[in-house]
Amino acid sequence: xxxxxxxxxxLVQPGGSLRxxxxxxxxxxxxxxxxxxxxxxxxGLEWVANxxxxxxxxxxxxxxxxxxxxxxxNAKNSLYLQMNxxxxxxxxxxxxxxxxxxxxxxxxxxxxxxxx
Amino acid sequence: xxxxxxxPSSLSASVGDRVTITCRASQSIKNYLIWYQQKPGKxxxxxxxxxxxxxxxxxxxxxxxxxxxxxxxxxxxxQPEDFATYYCQQNxxxxxxxxxxxxxxxx
Numbered sequence: 001x002x003x004x005x006x007x008x009x010x011l012v013q014p015g016g017s018l019r020x021x022x023x024x025x026x027x028x029x030x031x032x033x034x035x036x037x038x039x040x041x042x043x044g045l046e047w048v049a050n051x052x053x054x055x056x057x058x059x060x061x062x063x064x065x066x067x068x069x070x071x072x073x074n075a076k077n078s079l080y081l082q083m084n085x086x087x088x089x090x091x092x093x094x095x096x097x098x099x100x101x102x103x104x105x106x107x108x109x110x111x112x113x114x115x116x
Numbered sequence: 117x118x119x120x121x122x123x124p125s126s127l128s129a130s131v132g133d134r135v136t137i138t139c140r141a142s143q144s145i146k147n148y149l150i151w152y153q154q155k156p157g158k159x160x161x162x163x164x165x166x167x168x169x170x171x172x173x174x175x176x177x178x179x180x181x182x183x184x185x186x187x188x189x190x191x192x193x194x195q196p197e198d199f200a201t202y203y204c205q206q207n208x209x210x211x212x213x214x215x216x217x218x219x220x221x222x223x
Contacts, residue, residue: 035212045152045160045203047212059210095159101207102150104171106159 002027002105004096009110016086016114022079022096022107030054030074033100036081038092039109046092049081050100064090086114118142118206122215128223133194137218139187139204147183148208154217155200163202164189194220 008020020036035050049060049070058070069082079096091114097103119142129135139149147167152160162171164180167187177192191198199222204215 044217045154045205045214047205047214050212061211101148101212102162102165103152103160103205104162104165106161108159 002098004098004105004107006094006096006107006110009094009112011113011115012086013116014087014114017082017084018086018112020081020083020094020096020110020112022081024077024079024098027098027105029072029077032098034072034079035097035100035103036070036079037095037097037103037106038090038112039095040089040092043092048094051079052100083112086112088114090114117211118145118209118213120204120206120213120215122202122204122218124218125216126219126221128221129194130223131194131196135191135194135198135220137189137202137204137220139182139189139215141185141187141206141208144184145206145208148206149180149182149187150205150207151178151180151189152203152205153198153200154203160203191220 003025005023012018036048051058051070067085071080093109093111095109096107098105121140123138149167151164154160168180179190201217201219203217
């Protein structure tokens with residue numbers, strides 16, 4: 001059974017950095033596009049970024065472009081999100097999702113809180 | 117960017133009711149439309165893709181229809197476990213965009 005487990009969330013000050021990880025198991029990770037989707041407290045879902053199977057193509061939401069970097073390590077079955085210059089509005093639960101458009105498997109999410 | 121809207125934003129229904137949720141895209145997305153179900157404190161669950169194809173394991177009381185700009189999600193007979201928030205999402209173009217959600221609660 002496919003499984004995704006996020007980690008790395010926490011409390012960070014505005015302007016700070018954080019790196020999220022997503023560990024994949026139960027499927028051939030290198031065969032899939034992967035994505036990050038976030039959800040601010042009490043709000044809806046917002047796509048953040050996605051990455052092609054071999055890491056050669058990456059796309060970002062305008063709200064995070066230039067500040068966030070998506071990457072992957074297929075040897076470790078892992079997806080990452082490096083978040084720099086964090087803002088209060090980046091506060092959210094961050095989910096990793098399998099797929100570049102159809103997110104057919106989701107992790108449980110990791111909470112990122114940006115506050116002083 | 118393609119904007120997604122949903123109506124209603126919330127509804128109250130009883131077990132056994134037929135429920136219909138509408139999703140509209142700001143431009144044609146052909147059938148590149150997905151529906152998710154989310155319960156409080158949980159990750160979204162993938163229900164329907166390509167506007168009308170049920171994901172494996174999803175009960176047949178769920179159905180989707182539409183193409184172009186107008187789509188619907190129908191629950192033919194609402195069950196207690198169906199009380200949740202439902203989101204539509206387009207995967208026609210980047211950025212992927214979601215509707216604001218429709219909360220289905222108990223009347």
